[in-house]
Amino acid sequence: MSAAAALPQSSAQGTLPASQYHVTFGHAVMSEWVKFRTLRSTMWTLGATFVVLVGLAALVAGTTGSPDAGPNFSDADIATTPLVAGTGFGQLVLAVLGALTITGEYSTGMIRSTFSAVPTRTPALIAKAVVVVVASFVVALVATVVAVAIVTPIFSGKPWALDLGNQDILRVVIGVPLYLAATALLALAFGILIRSSAGAIFAVIGLVLVVGPILANIPVHWLNNIADYLPSQAGQNLLTINPTQGPAPWIGFLVMAAWSVGLFAIGTIIAKNRDA
Amino acid sequence: MIEAHGLTKRYGPKTAVDGISFTVRPGTVTGFLGPNGAGKSTTMRMIMGLDRPTAGSVTVNGKPYAQHRSPLTEVGALLEAKAVHTGRTAYNHLRALAATHGIPASRVGEVIEMTGLQAVAKKRVGGFSLGMGQRLGIAVALLGDPKTLILDEPVNGLDPEGVLWVRNLARFLASEGRTVFLSSHLMSEVAQTADRVLVIGRGKILADASVQEFVDGSSTKSVTVRSPQAAQLVELVQRDGVVVTSSEPGLLSVTGTDAASIGEAAAANGIVLHELTPVTSTLEQAYMELTAESVEYHATGAPDGAALPDGAATPAPTSTEGAAR
Numbered sequence: 001m002s003a004a005a006a007l008p009q010s011s012a013q014g015t016l017p018a019s020q021y022h023v024t025f026g027h028a029v030m031s032e033w034v035k036f037r038t039l040r041s042t043m044w045t046l047g048a049t050f051v052v053l054v055g056l057a058a059l060v061a062g063t064t065g066s067p068d069a070g071p072n073f074s075d076a077d078i079a080t081t082p083l084v085a086g087t088g089f090g091q092l093v094l095a096v097l098g099a100l101t102i103t104g105e106y107s108t109g110m111i112r113s114t115f116s117a118v119p120t121r122t123p124a125l126i127a128k129a130v131v132v133v134v135a136s137f138v139v140a141l142v143a144t145v146v147a148v149a150i151v152t153p154i155f156s157g158k159p160w161a162l163d164l165g166n167q168d169i170l171r172v173v174i175g176v177p178l179y180l181a182a183t184a185l186l187a188l189a190f191g192i193l194i195r196s197s198a199g200a201i202f203a204v205i206g207l208v209l210v211v212g213p214i215l216a217n218i219p220v221h222w223l224n225n226i227a228d229y230l231p232s233q234a235g236q237n238l239l240t241i242n243p244t245q246g247p248a249p250w251i252g253f254l255v256m257a258a259w260s261v262g263l264f265a266i267g268t269i270i271a272k273n274r275d276a
Numbered sequence: 277m278i279e280a281h282g283l284t285k286r287y288g289p290k291t292a293v294d295g296i297s298f299t300v301r302p303g304t305v306t307g308f309l310g311p312n313g314a315g316k317s318t319t320m321r322m323i324m325g326l327d328r329p330t331a332g333s334v335t336v337n338g339k340p341y342a343q344h345r346s347p348l349t350e351v352g353a354l355l356e357a358k359a360v361h362t363g364r365t366a367y368n369h370l371r372a373l374a375a376t377h378g379i380p381a382s383r384v385g386e387v388i389e390m391t392g393l394q395a396v397a398k399k400r401v402g403g404f405s406l407g408m409g410q411r412l413g414i415a416v417a418l419l420g421d422p423k424t425l426i427l428d429e430p431v432n433g434l435d436p437e438g439v440l441w442v443r444n445l446a447r448f449l450a451s452e453g454r455t456v457f458l459s460s461h462l463m464s465e466v467a468q469t470a471d472r473v474l475v476i477g478r479g480k481i482l483a484d485a486s487v488q489e490f491v492d493g494s495s496t497k498s499v500t501v502r503s504p505q506a507a508q509l510v511e512l513v514q515r516d517g518v519v520v521t522s523s524e525p526g527l528l529s530v531t532g533t534d535a536a537s538i539g540e541a542a543a544a545n546g547i548v549l550h551e552l553t554p555v556t557s558t559l560e561q562a563y564m565e566l567t568a569e570s571v572e573y574h575a576t577g578a579p580d581g582a583a584l585p586d587g588a589a590t591p592a593p594t595s596t597e598g599a600a601r
C-alpha cells in the first residue's frame with residue numbers, strides 16, 4: 001500500500017457539512033438494501049426459491065395425468081397443486097435467508113458497525129424486516145406468476161383448468177408469496193432472538209417441520225388444536241382450497257403474520273436493550 | 277469532548293469498569309492506556325452505546341451517543357478491526373454504513389483513498405489481513421468526518437509504515453480541533469502520539485495527566501554508578517530514603533539522591549568513578565510501575581516486565597488487587 005504514509009491532505013473537513021447527513025428510516029432501509037444485495041447468500045437463496053417454485057410447478061403440472069381426486073380434493077385443488085408444490089422447500093430456503101440476514105451480522109461482528117451507525121437500533125432492525133419481507137414477497141410473486149403462465153396452457157381445457165376467475169384459486173396464487181414472506185420474517189425474528197445462525201435455522205425448521213406435525217399427529221384433541229394455530233400450519237390454510245381443520249384461510253394467514261410480527265417485535269425490544 | 281461520570285460495567289460478579297470519571301478534550305490526542313483486560317474496550321463500547329453501563333453515564337459532545345441525530349458525524353469509531361461481514365467487499369461495507377446517514381458514495385471513495393485501500397476495496401473482507409482490516413476500520417471511523425474519534429488499538433496489526441501513518445493521522449485530526457481518543461496497551465505507542473494519558477487498570481483510572489506530568493510524577497528516578505570501589509561508595513551515600521541496588525559487581529543503581537551528590541561524595545573520598553549516569557524514567561517505566569499491581573494476568577516465571585504485552589498472558593488471575601502496594 002503505497003499511499004500509506006501520506007497524510008490525508010484534505011481530511012474532508014468542509015466536504016461534509018455535518019448537519020446535512022443524519023439517520024432517517026429511509027436511509028436505514030437503503031443501507032439494509034445495500035447490505036442485502038451485496039451478499040452472495042442472498043442471491044443463492046432467492047435464486048433457489050425462484051427455481052424451486054417455477055421448476056416444481058412445471059414438473060407437477062406436466063406429470064398430472066388423470067388424478068384420482070378424493071372426496072375432499074376438488075378440481076381447484078388439482079389446479080393449484082403445482083403452484084404450492086415448491087412452497088415446502090421454498091419456505092426452508094427463505095427461512096435460511098431471513099435468519100442469516102441478522103445472524104450473519106452477529107457472527108461476524110458486523111452488528112456493532114450497524115448499531116454504531118444507527119444507535120437507536122429499532123430503525124435498523126425494522127429496515128431489515130422490510131427488505132427481507134419485500135424481497136421474499138417479490139421473488140415469490142414473480143415466480144408464482146411465471147408458474148401460472150407455465151401451468152395455465154398445460155391445464156387448459158381440463159376440468160382442473162387454472163382459472164384465476166375462481167376466488168379460491170386466485171387466493172392461493174396471492175397466498176404463496178404472502179406465506180413465504182411471512183416465513184422469512186419469522187426466521188428473521190428467531191435470528192434476532194437467538195443470534196446464532198445454526199440455532200435460529202434449527203428453531204424455525206423445527207417449529208415448521210417437527211413441532212407442528214408431532215402435535216398434529218398425537219391423538220389428543222387440544223394438542224391438535226394448538227398445532228392448527230402454529231405459524232406454518234395456520235398459514236398453510238391460505239394455500240388450501242378447502243381447509244378441513246384449523247382457521248379459515250385468511251384468518252390462518254393473520255395468525256401466522258401475528259406470530260411473525262409478534263416475535264419480531266419481542267426480538268427488537270430485546271436487541272435494543274442488550275449489549276451488542 | 278467525551279465526559280464520563282461514575283461509569284460502571286459489571287458482568288455478573290466481575291466488575292470490568294469500576295465507577296470511572298474522566299473528560300477527553302477536543303484538540304488533543306488522549307491515550308487510553310492499560311494492560312489487556314483493564315476495561316479499555318468495555319469503556320469504549322459504552323461510549324458508543326453498544327454496551328449499557330451498569331451505573332453512571334457517558335456523553336459525547338454533550339449527549340449520550342444514541343441521542344445524536346447524526347451519530348456518524350459526531351463520533352467515528354474503530355472499535356475492533358473486522359466488525360465487518362466477511363462476505364461483503366470493503367467498498368460495499370462502507371457504502372452500507374454511509375447509506376444510514378445519506379452520505380454520498382463520493383465520500384466513500386475519499387475515505388478509501390485516505391486509508392490506502394484502493395487496491396483491495398472491491399475484494400471481500402474475509403480475505404483481508406489484520407492490517408487491511410484495521411485500515412478499513414479507520415476508513416469507517418472517518419466516514420462521517422466526525423468531531424470525535426474513538427480508536428481502540430488502532431495500530432494493532434499494522435506494519436511500521438502503517439503505524440507511522442496512524443500516528444500522523446491522529447495528530448493531524450487533533451490539530452484540526454477534533455477530539456481523538458485512542459487506546460493502546462503499549463506505552464511507547466501512546467508516548468509518541470498522545471498529548472495526554474488516561475491510565476486504566478482493573479477498571480479504575482490510575483492516572484489522568486499530560487504525558488509530561490505523567491513521567492515527572494513517576495518516582496523512579498535513579499542514577500547508574502560504575503565504580504571499582506562500589507562497596508565503599510555504598511557506605512557513603514547510604515542514608516534514609518536512598519536505595520542502592522546492584523545487579524553486577526561494581527555497578528550500582530541509586531535512587532533517592534541525585535548524580536551531583538554522589539559525584540561530590542566520591543570526589544571528597546577519592547573514589548574512582550567509571551560511570552555516573554542520571555536515568556530519567558521513561559513513560560514505559562512509569563506505566564509499568566503504575567499498573568504493576570493491576571495487571572489482570574501475570575505471566576508466571578517470566579522475566580520482569582514480560583507480563584504486559586499481548587500473548588504473554590498465562591490465565592492466572594491475581595486475586596489480591598493492589599494488596600501488594
